[in-house]
Amino acid sequence: MAMDEHQERLARSWQSNAEGWTRTVREGRIESRRLVTDTAIVAAAQALHPKRALDIGCGEGWLCRALEASGVEMVGVDACATLIASAQAMGAGQYHVCGYADLAGSGLGKFDLLLCNFALLDEHLQLPLQSWRDLLRPGGRLLIQTVHPYSTGEVYEDGWRLERFEGFGEGFPEAMPWYFRTLESWLALLADAGWTLEKQVEPLHPRTGKPASLLLQAV
Numbered sequence: 454m455a456m457d458e459h460q461e462r463l464a465r466s467w468q469s470n471a472e473g474w475t476r477t478v479r480e481g482r483i484e485s486r487r488l489v490t491d492t493a494i495v496a497a498a499q500a501l502h503p504k505r506a507l508d509i510g511c512g513e514g515w516l517c518r519a520l521e522a523s524g525v526e527m528v529g530v531d532a533c534a535t536l537i538a539s540a541q542a543m544g545a546g547q548y549h550v551c552g553y554a555d556l557a558g559s560g561l562g563k564f565d566l567l568l569c570n571f572a573l574l575d576e577h578l579q580l581p582l583q584s585w586r587d588l589l590r591p592g593g594r595l596l597i598q599t600v601h602p603y604s605t606g607e608v609y610e611d612g613w614r615l616e617r618f619e620g621f622g623e624g625f626p627e628a629m630p631w632y633f634r635t636l637e638s639w640l641a642l643l644a645d646a647g648w649t650l651e652k653q654v655e656p657l658h659p660r661t662g663k664p665a666s667l668l669l670q671a672v
């Protein structure tokens with residue numbers, strides 16, 4: 454399917470911002486990640502004891518490295534070739550340039566766990582989410598961590614927004630379009646794509662007392 458204008462701009466922004474993003478993640482510059490959300494997704498993944506897992510939209514690969522270190526065989530995929538090159542340069546894990554719409558036919562094999570850490574940014578997710586069910590081994594799970602819909606201060610209505618990476622420092626020349634979903638829409642999306650919500654976690658930010666993210670676990 455051809456990319457629409459938002460999708461093209463989204464893909465382009467990651468290509469332009471890849472170096473800035475890699476530095477930001479590796480230097481631990483995002484407080485909510487450092488204090489809450491990194492630990493939350495690693496702990497949720499480890500609690501499921503996967504042998505083989507796929508990190509979808511893996512970026513520069515930090516989550517693959519973290520889970521490889523605890524003995525999980527990790528595969529990371531991302532649409533951005535520069536970020537995949539950064540991930541490969543760090544060694545651990547197997548990485549491939551692949552968009553989430555193309556994963557089902559990519560020949561990567563089957564997984565016990567699919568992970569998406571702040572990587573589902575597109576409007577059209579139902580078909581990819583449906584197709585990912587074929588990537589799972591029996592008993593496999595999907596874990597999605599995303600921006601908590603109540604904590605963004607956004608108008609509470611689905612729609613495209615623009616992230617300007619203010620406060621991230623240099624290295625972010627292009628704003629990123631991303632699709633905001635209410636909680637109701639996230640839950641409907643999973644159900645419509647044939648997933649059953651098994652668990653929902655709202656990790657709290659220790660300083661603000663507000664949810665730093667929304668973690669959805671589905672079967």
Ligand SMILES: C[S@@+](CC[C@H](N)C(=O)[O-])C[C@H]1O[C@@H](n2cnc3c(N)ncnc32)[C@H](O)[C@@H]1O
Nearest residue numbers: 467510511512531532533551552553570571572
């Ligand atoms: C906010 S970053 C998160 C990266 C990584 N998961 C992390 O936790 O640091 C979003 C990532 O999603 C990737 N992405 C966005 N749209 C994608 C798509 N359609 N297919 C694959 N990756 C995509 C971007 O290239 C980027 O690496």
